[in-house]
Amino acid sequence: MGGRPLLNRRLDGHGTTIFAEMSALALATGAINLGQGFPDTDGPEEVREAAVRALRDGRGNQYPPGPGVPELRAAVADHQRRFYDLRFDPDTEVLVTAGATEAIAASMLALLEPGDEVIAFEPFYDSYAACIAMAGGVRVPLTLRAPGFRPDLDALRDAITPRTRLLLLNTPHNPTGMVLTRDEATAIARLAVERDLLVVTDEVYEHLVFDGEHVPLISLPGMRDRTVSISSSGKTFSFTGWKVGWVTASAALVAAVRTAKQYLTYVSAGPFQYAVAEALGLPDGYFTDFREDLRAKRDLLAGGLTEAGFEVYHPQGTYFVTTDVTPLGERDGFAFCRALPERCGVVAVPNAVFYDDPELGRSQVRFAFCKRPEVLTTATTRLRALAL
Ligand code: PMP
Ligand code: GLN
Numbered sequence: 001m002g003g004r005p006l007l008n009r010r011l012d013g014h015g016t017t018i019f020a021e022m023s024a025l026a027l028a029t030g031a032i033n034l035g036q037g038f039p040d041t042d043g044p045e046e047v048r049e050a051a052v053r054a055l056r057d058g059r060g061n062q063y064p065p066g067p068g069v070p071e072l073r074a075a076v077a078d079h080q081r082r083f084y085d086l087r088f089d090p091d092t093e094v095l096v097t098a099g100a101t102e103a104i105a106a107s108m109l110a111l112l113e114p115g116d117e118v119i120a121f122e123p124f125y126d127s128y129a130a131c132i133a134m135a136g137g138v139r140v141p142l143t144l145r146a147p148g149f150r151p152d153l154d155a156l157r158d159a160i161t162p163r164t165r166l167l168l169l170n171t172p173h174n175p176t177g178m179v180l181t182r183d184e185a186t187a188i189a190r191l192a193v194e195r196d197l198l199v200v201t202d203e204v205y206e207h208l209v210f211d212g213e214h215v216p217l218i219s220l221p222g223m224r225d226r227t228v229s230i231s232s233s234g235k236t237f238s239f240t241g242w243k244v245g246w247v248t249a250s251a252a253l254v255a256a257v258r259t260a261k262q263y264l265t266y267v268s269a270g271p272f273q274y275a276v277a278e279a280l281g282l283p284d285g286y287f288t289d290f291r292e293d294l295r296a297k298r299d300l301l302a303g304g305l306t307e308a309g310f311e312v313y314h315p316q317g318t319y320f321v322t323t324d325v326t327p328l329g330e331r332d333g334f335a336f337c338r339a340l341p342e343r344c345g346v347v348a349v350p351n352a353v354f355y356d357d358p359e360l361g362r363s364q365v366r367f368a369f370c371k372r373p374e375v376l377t378t379a380t381t382r383l384r385a386l387a388l
Helices: 018-029 045-056 070-084 099-111 126-134 153-159 182-194 251-261 270-280 284-307 333-344 373-387
Strands: 094-098 117-122 138-143 164-170 198-202 227-232 244-248 311-313 320-324 364-368
Touching (some): 018 333, 070 094, 070 270, 094 099, 094 251, 099 126, 099 244, 099 251, 117 126, 138 153, 164 182, 244 270, 284 373, 333 364, 333 373
Parallel strands (some): 164 198, 198 227
């Protein structure tokens, strides 16, 4: 094969994801997995039953419609109206995807020309860099810095060039737990309008905001027709394996994203789409209880990590807490995470992998708190041994 590398240049450096690597390490060592973000209990029983019913009734066992089953598109539109007073036409302005992951990939493939610049918060969720690369785009980091991880709006203004095509924004933000304030979101929206940029928003943690509020950028002045809003059922309903996500946007943007999406999976998750349609209709109490449950878990893990000697950066949302391991006499989060299962039976994720310049996140380590309280307590008890 001529000595040419098999993996193309665009994907060079995007080997195994850190989540796969760390979950494999947890399995191999039997350590508690606070690395990859998935809950250790399934979501509501009635939603699981709805999936079983759909399977048994033969709904979705054959290819569902390309844009998603009508019941789910209607439920997504209702959700946007109920929580944000946003109106979307379920027939033309909603698209069901294979998780938020496919929605992000399809958006990049649909909206970028090779060489287009994409500004995104750094640390980046790992699929962003790969998807921008697959689309031939150029990622431009807007670095969020500890301890607050607030976006520097002057730096954002300076980062925009004539080649900038879009902003790929994640709030609540993985891995830092930063949640954009209304003022920050408004300032970013103003810049997008002023510089005529597209905006793609990853809102998969929209129902996990503990301090402040979730502000969809698409709700702000001038944003309705330039924003692709992405979310997913995985986090909100604790069924991360079902991979049901969606896009809400103008008909023109949905049509563009759908064009790429139809050649990625065409469709996915038939019976699960019906179950998620029911999940989205759960009463308000479900969403409040879910958030309060995760808030208690955040406080439990953050408290335990502080006691164990970590510097803890208090997350306002998501189900992750970012820490700094310097107070433990450590310097390198990667080495720390690789050794952690052997040292005390816990798995975490080094944030350095989410930075273009790994030095910027060298000593940061992320822990997931979407686990049962007793698991979090055992983990922090084990981690306390590190300081001894
Ligand atoms: N975006 C962010 C910020 C995430 O943390 C995740 C992981 N859940 C995803 C996208 C992927 O979501 P999904 O599982 O729905 O593809
Ligand atoms: N979103 C999850 C996390 O950040 C992982 C999802 C995945 O493994 N791709 O941990």
